[in-house]
Each structure stands twice: as C-alpha cells, then as structure tokens.
Amino acid sequence: MSTSFRIGVDIGSTTAKLALIDSMGRIKQADYRRHKGDIIGTLLSMLDSLQKIVGNIDLTPAFTGSTGMGLCKTLNINV
Numbered sequence: 001m002s003t004s005f006r007i008g009v010d011i012g013s014t015t016a017k018l019a020l021i022d023s024m025g026r027i028k029q030a031d032y033r034r035h036k037g038d039i040i041g042t043l044l045s046m047l048d049s050l051q052k053i054v055g056n057i058d059l060t061p062a063f064t065g066s067t068g069m070g071l072c073k074t075l076n077i078n079v
Contacts, residue, residue, distance in 0.1 A: 007050075007059045011039055011068035018046050020054065029053055039067055 005028070010017040016039070020029040029050055035042035063072050072078075 005054075005057055005059050006062065008062050008064070009043065009068055010065040011035070011043065011063070011071060012065040013067060016042050016046060018050065020050060020059075039071060043071075 004023050006021045008017075008019045008021065014034055016031075016033050016035045018029075018031045019027050022028050031046045031049065033042055033046060061077075063069060063077070
C-alpha cells in the first residue's frame with residue numbers, strides 16, 4: 001500500500017513556502033525562502049531539497065499566493 005502525500009506551495013510577491021503533508025494530515029517537511037524575484041529557481045531548489053530528504057514519492061499539489069496562481073496559469077497546471 002502506498003502512502004499518499006499532499007504538498008502545499010504558497011508563492012507570494014517576496015517569499016515561497018512549501019509544506020509536505022502525509023495522509024494523516026501531519027506536516028512532514030516544510031520550507032520557507034525569500035525568492036528575490038527568482039520564483040521558478042527557488043521553487044525548483046525547494047523541490048530538489050525536499051526530494052533529497054524524502055526520495056521519489058507521489059504528490060498531490062495545491063498552489064496558493066499571488067504569484068503561485070499566475071505560475072500555475074503560465075505552466076498550464078490545473079488547480
């Protein structure tokens with residue numbers, strides 16, 4: 001039986017936040033960074049760091065924030 005995880009990503013005008021949540025609703029990992037205008041680079045770095053900690057897992061993402069929603073539209077990610 002595989003464990004399912006949700007990942008919440010909030011990208012605003014100055015910061016990016018990420019939380020990995022397990023099937024019981026517990027936060028397993030979290031990250032907070034100032035993106036200094038490099039939104040995609042910061043997000044990729046955060047996801048890379050997360051992968052190094054937890055390995056390859058199945059995720060259900062949710063994006064929020066003023067920049068996060070625009071990023072989803074640009075990358076054609078359905079939210």
